[in-house]
Amino acid sequence: MPEVRRSIAITIDDTEIDAYEGESILQAARRFGIKIPSMCYLEGLSVWGACRICVVEVAGQHQPRPACATLVVEDMEVRTNTARLQSHRRTILELLFAEGNHVCAVCVSNGNCELQDRAVEAGMDHVRFDYRNPLRPVDATHPKYVFDPNRCIVCTRCVRVCDEIEGAHVWDVASRGHQAHLVTELGQPWGRSSSCTWCGKCVASCPTGALFYQGSAVGESVHAPDLVARLVAARRDHEWFPPVESPTSPNEQNGDDR
Amino acid sequence: MAEALHPSGDDRFAVLDKHLKRTHHAQDQLIETLHVAQEVFGYLSDDILMYVARALLLPPSMVLGVATFYHLFNFEAQGEHACSVCTGTACFVKGADAIVAAVRDGYAVAPGATSEDGFLTLRTARCLGSCGLAPVVVIDGNVAGHQDARSTLELIRAQARIPEEVN
Amino acid sequence: MATPIDLHEVAERELEDQARYPWRIKACGSTACQSAGAGASISTLESEVVAVGLSDSVRVMSTGCMGLCSRGPLVRVLRRGGEETMYQSVDRDVAVDIVGAVAGRGEVADANRIDRHIPFFTRQHRVVLANAGIIDPDRLASAVAHGAYSALEKAITTMTPDQVVEAIKASGLRGRGGAGYPVGAKWSLLAGASSDQKYVIANGDEGDPGAYMDRTVMEDDPHRVIEGLAIAAYATGATRGYIYVRAEYPKAVERLDRAIRAARRSRLLGRKVLGSDFDFEVQVRIGAGAFVCGEETALIASIEGRRGNPRLRPPYPTESGLFGMPSMINNVETLANIPAIVSKGANWFSSIGTDRSTGTKVFALAGDLTNTGLIEVPMGISLREIVEDMGGGVPDGKVFKAAQTGGPSGGCIPTQFMDTSVDYESLRELGSIMGSGGLIVMDEDTSMPEVARFFMEFCMDESCGKCVPCRAGTVQLHGLLDRICSGEGRPGDLGLLEELCTVVRETSLCGLGQSAPNPVVSTLHYFRDEYESLLQEAAHA
Numbered sequence: 001m002p003e004v005r006r007s008i009a010i011t012i013d014d015t016e017i018d019a020y021e022g023e024s025i026l027q028a029a030r031r032f033g034i035k036i037p038s039m040c041y042l043e044g045l046s047v048w049g050a051c052r053i054c055v056v057e058v059a060g061q062h063q064p065r066p067a068c069a070t071l072v073v074e075d076m077e078v079r080t081n082t083a084r085l086q087s088h089r090r091t092i093l094e095l096l097f098a099e100g101n102h103v104c105a106v107c108v109s110n111g112n113c114e115l116q117d118r119a120v121e122a123g124m125d126h127v128r129f130d131y132r133n134p135l136r137p138v139d140a141t142h143p144k145y146v147f148d149p150n151r152c153i154v155c156t157r158c159v160r161v162c163d164e165i166e167g168a169h170v171w172d173v174a175s176r177g178h179q180a181h182l183v184t185e186l187g188q189p190w191g192r193s194s195s196c197t198w199c200g201k202c203v204a205s206c207p208t209g210a211l212f213y214q215g216s217a218v219g220e221s222v223h224a225p226d227l228v229a230r231l232v233a234a235r236r237d238h239e240w241f242p243p244v245e246s247p248t249s250p251n252e253q254n255g256d257d258r
Numbered sequence: 259m260a261e262a263l264h265p266s267g268d269d270r271f272a273v274l275d276k277h278l279k280r281t282h283h284a285q286d287q288l289i290e291t292l293h294v295a296q297e298v299f300g301y302l303s304d305d306i307l308m309y310v311a312r313a314l315l316l317p318p319s320m321v322l323g324v325a326t327f328y329h330l331f332n333f334e335a336q337g338e339h340a341c342s343v344c345t346g347t348a349c350f351v352k353g354a355d356a357i358v359a360a361v362r363d364g365y366a367v368a369p370g371a372t373s374e375d376g377f378l379t380l381r382t383a384r385c386l387g388s389c390g391l392a393p394v395v396v397i398d399g400n401v402a403g404h405q406d407a408r409s410t411l412e413l414i415r416a417q418a419r420i421p422e423e424v425n
Numbered sequence: 426m427a428t429p430i431d432l433h434e435v436a437e438r439e440l441e442d443q444a445r446y447p448w449r450i451k452a453c454g455s456t457a458c459q460s461a462g463a464g465a466s467i468s469t470l471e472s473e474v475v476a477v478g479l480s481d482s483v484r485v486m487s488t489g490c491m492g493l494c495s496r497g498p499l500v501r502v503l504r505r506g507g508e509e510t511m512y513q514s515v516d517r518d519v520a521v522d523i524v525g526a527v528a529g530r531g532e533v534a535d536a537n538r539i540d541r542h543i544p545f546f547t548r549q550h551r552v553v554l555a556n557a558g559i560i561d562p563d564r565l566a567s568a569v570a571h572g573a574y575s576a577l578e579k580a581i582t583t584m585t586p587d588q589v590v591e592a593i594k595a596s597g598l599r600g601r602g603g604a605g606y607p608v609g610a611k612w613s614l615l616a617g618a619s620s621d622q623k624y625v626i627a628n629g630d631e632g633d634p635g636a637y638m639d640r641t642v643m644e645d646d647p648h649r650v651i652e653g654l655a656i657a658a659y660a661t662g663a664t665r666g667y668i669y670v671r672a673e674y675p676k677a678v679e680r681l682d683r684a685i686r687a688a689r690r691s692r693l694l695g696r697k698v699l700g701s702d703f704d705f706e707v708q709v710r711i712g713a714g715a716f717v718c719g720e721e722t723a724l725i726a727s728i729e730g731r732r733g734n735p736r737l738r739p740p741y742p743t744e745s746g747l748f749g750m751p752s753m754i755n756n757v758e759t760l761a762n763i764p765a766i767v768s769k770g771a772n773w774f775s776s777i778g779t780d781r782s783t784g785t786k787v788f789a790l791a792g793d794l795t796n797t798g799l800i801e802v803p804m805g806i807s808l809r810e811i812v813e814d815m816g817g818g819v820p821d822g823k824v825f826k827a828a829q830t831g832g833p834s835g836g837c838i839p840t841q842f843m844d845t846s847v848d849y850e851s852l853r854e855l856g857s858i859m860g861s862g863g864l865i866v867m868d869e870d871t872s873m874p875e876v877a878r879f880f881m882e883f884c885m886d887e888s889c890g891k892c893v894p895c896r897a898g899t900v901q902l903h904g905l906l907d908r909i910c911s912g913e914g915r916p917g918d919l920g921l922l923e924e925l926c927t928v929v930r931e932t933s934l935c936g937l938g939q940s941a942p943n944p945v946v947s948t949l950h951y952f953r954d955e956y957e958s959l960l961q962e963a964a965h966a
């Protein structure tokens with residue numbers, strides 16, 4: 001049942017908009033078609049606020065604020081695209097590219113990758129930092145999916161969707177700092193995990209080519225990040241809209257996701 | 259997997275179970291439970307982690323995630339002796355790096371690891387709160403201040419002799 | 426239910442008991458002195474007293490830290506109604522001499538006597554450490570004889586919670602955990618939160634590597650921390666408290682646990698504290714080795730049994746904290762100031778220190794200094810007085826180069842600012858921070874880029890890994906510093922270093938990342954020539 005929400009007047013990049021109370025800057029901006037880049041945020045999941053790509057400037061505060069995790073307040077004045085923000089976002093993207101092993105030319109998600117899209121939008125055409133070239137073995141033990149940690153940016157969208165929507169909590173982050181990495185159960189191969197329900201929501205939610213279907217070829221893997229918001233809305237409102245496009249399974253022989 | 263351990267046959271599990279009971283199997287007691295488990299078993303093997311996960315009804319990946327977040331948990335058997343070198347600021351200024359290097363080279367053991375013969379585990383610590391004595395090392399729980407590379411190696415050798423003298 | 430303790434009676438009995446002995450020998454039994462051999466000297470003192478037949482007139486007791494750790498083991502001899510003498514480097518032989526001197530046979534060598542009139546002692550003003558090294562921390566009666574819990578009794582029996590909050594506000598006390606947030610203001614936020622369950626938490630994580638003030642308070646005067654926390658709970662309407670202690674301090678955990686049990690038995694904690702309507706339960710929680718867990722939202726996650734990842738504020742813990750309930754986190758030293766403020770009044774407290782930084786601060790003096798150890802000084806004292814007068818200056822004829830405060834979140838203060846007043850604002854103006862109280866002195870031989878690299882390595886290892894600028898940025902900052910320090914720096918490295926410092930500072934999620942660049946920025950500001958000459962060497966290599 002749609003609730004009545006108090007509206008709050010804010011200004012984003014000189015445009016006055018009526019945001020809702022309890023809404024983040026990012027949500028308000030999106031409803032009005034104002035683009036703010038994001039990566040760890042996924043509509044329908046809890047807010048993690050960690051990639052810092054969505055930073056915006058709020059009048060009166062000297063530190064930039066993450067748009068996904070900052071709630072609107074009356075008369076807030078937000079700038080989303082100043083020179084300082086553009087430069088910070090480029091640097092953050094460079095840090096991500098230097099951290100993992102992102103070789104777009106051979107990636108299943110080439111052309112369908114949020115990291116790649118953000119880099120193109122930000123005009124990040126080279127990386128000034130040393131590549132760290134970490135050694136990260138691919139886990140292809142699951143009959144249906146593959147996890148390639150070389151492309152993982154530890155956004156935890158998979159962790160959250162598996163915990164909050166599917167309820168299985170197969171994934172979590174282990175270690176900390178630059179050693180932080182994704183694990184299933186006690187770190188054994190994904191294929192041996194007994195808690196995975198084969199629902200594929202983690203694959204649908206992943207912003208990069210780190211999670212994909214077995215047998216995907218270069219550029220073939222398409223994610224379905226909207227799936228989560230749709231499930232959450234349907235569960236809440238008891239209204240089901242047929243998806244515009246079905247969540248992708250490139251290989252029909254993979255069968256239905258159960 | 260936990261069945262294979264057969265907790266009933268190992269009274270170390272009794273200690274763990276007692277702690278679990280005392281804390282009502284509360285999920286927020288995960289870190290305390292891991293401390294107790296490490297104390298009785300020496301380190302946290304996969305079997306132990308799974309046992310804790312089942313006891314607290316937590317997903318295994320969360321238990322592993324928490325255990326690996328904190329420096330103090332070990333996942334491998336520890337050496338007979340342990341040498342911790344403080345690498346906090348005061349000890350750094352007073353030359354702790356040279357001590358770490360000497361022990362590393364002397365016993366062919368990387369910081370955080372155990373020598374191949376299982377004799378010594380080398381650790382680095384971030385300030386033991388005895389900065390007035392910098393540089394500080396702890397050998398098998400005994401704090402020693404004002405150390406250098408030579409005196410530390412000597413202390414380790416002395417410590418290794420103790421069990422022989424006792425016998 | 427046990428009847429509440431009568432504090433006055435217990436104090437009187439304890440003092441009478443102590444007065445039975447004409448002589449008391451107090452030996453420091455804290456870690457620093459222990460590792461210098463205090464265990465052996467204490468048992469020698471005890472056996473000698475028996476050997477010379479003075480068991481009835483001399484009492485030997487082990488106490489907490491006496492401050493001058495670099496000269497341990499330390500021993501104090503007190504004569505009823507007379508002078509007290511302090512001895513240093515007390516090994517077995519000196520211990521025998523000390524008992525001999527008490528018995529009137531022989532003397533202790535001058536080299537082992539400490540002059541109590543040196544600035545190290547005379548410039549101190551002990552509020553937080555008033556009882557450290559004086560009481561026996563394992564005995565409630567010993568603490569009560571020195572005033573413990575009288576402030577709690579005063580607050581509960583003569584003041585409303587509001588009056589307590591007002592007194593703390595009027596005292597001007599600011600948080601000693603690093604940021605210096607006004608304590609009274611934080612208390613009124615929690616007092617104003619409406620909820621059936623509220624929590625107060627003492628932050629004893631003390632992560633700054635090179636600092637051990639909080640450890641000393643927790644080990645040597647645990648009741649002061651518990652009392653401060655109980656007063657905080659009374660003032661804010663909280664009924665449960667936690668003391669979060671880092672796992673590296675097992676003795677602090679043990680003593681706090683014992684102190685809590687003793688206080689509960691005497692109805693100083695638990696249901697109906699001191700017979701009033703105020704209920705308060707306290708639990709100790711142990712960390713497991715993570716610097717970031719000193720950050721308040723990470724600390725909350727850790728108490729809840731989760732990974733110590735900080736989260737964005739707002740909401741602040743006073744709105745939604747531990748288990749989602751309104752909660753307040755205060756540093757251990759902050760809380761240890763509370764009993765004295767309640768007992769002696771806000772005016773007394775604010776008369777110590779400066780206008781905006783009232784009271785005292787405990788510092789852990791370490792590094793290239795003659796006297797290292799713990800000191801408690803009034804705010805506003807100059808850095809020169811601390812380093813030269815109290816610390817005895819840099820030893821071995823070397824020259825002072827810089828003092829580092831604030832640890833991995835702080836900066837370096839070079840020699841030209843030696844006369845700066847030590848208070849929150851002045852240190853911040855110099856690009857450093859008060860921090861939790863680590864004060865490390867570095868002499869002319871110290872390479873400042875190396876110092877910056879050391880702290881960056883610390884931050885890189887201690888980053889929780891949640892947000893990208895800190896997780897990946899500290900790695901690259903460390904890489905840049907590493908290459909500059911090892912003579913492989915490239916042209917343009919300083920520019921890249923500075924730009925990345927700005928990004929990490931401005932976009933990281935929590936205080937760890939936001940302040941990780943501080944040691945780099947500060948050393949670049951004051952010692953840029955050292956970086957430049959390393960780069961020049963690299964260019965010519």
Ligand SMILES: Cc1cc2nc3c(=O)[nH]c(=O)nc-3n(C[C@H](O)[C@H](O)[C@H](O)COP(=O)(O)O)c2cc1C
Binds near residue numbers: 721936
């Ligand atoms: C990375 C990080 C580490 C911290 N470590 C500590 C600590 O060890 N002890 C402490 O009291 N405060 C620490 N703090 C500050 C706390 O978050 C919090 O501000 C403080 O405990 C509040 O107490 P106060 O108001 O009494 O100072 C840390 C903050 C950050 C960002």
Ligand code: SF4
Binds near residue numbers: 151157211
């Ligand atoms: S696997 Fe994908 S969704 Fe999961 S953390 Fe990595 S990048 Fe994010």
Ligand code: SF4
Binds near residue numbers: 717893935
């Ligand atoms: S700044 Fe560092 S420690 Fe803080 S949340 Fe980010 S990664 Fe974690």
Ligand code: FES
Binds near residue numbers: 048052053068
């Ligand atoms: S989208 Fe906001 S921090 Fe990641």
Ligand code: FES
Binds near residue numbers: 350387388390392393
């Ligand atoms: S820095 Fe080593 S004990 Fe504090």
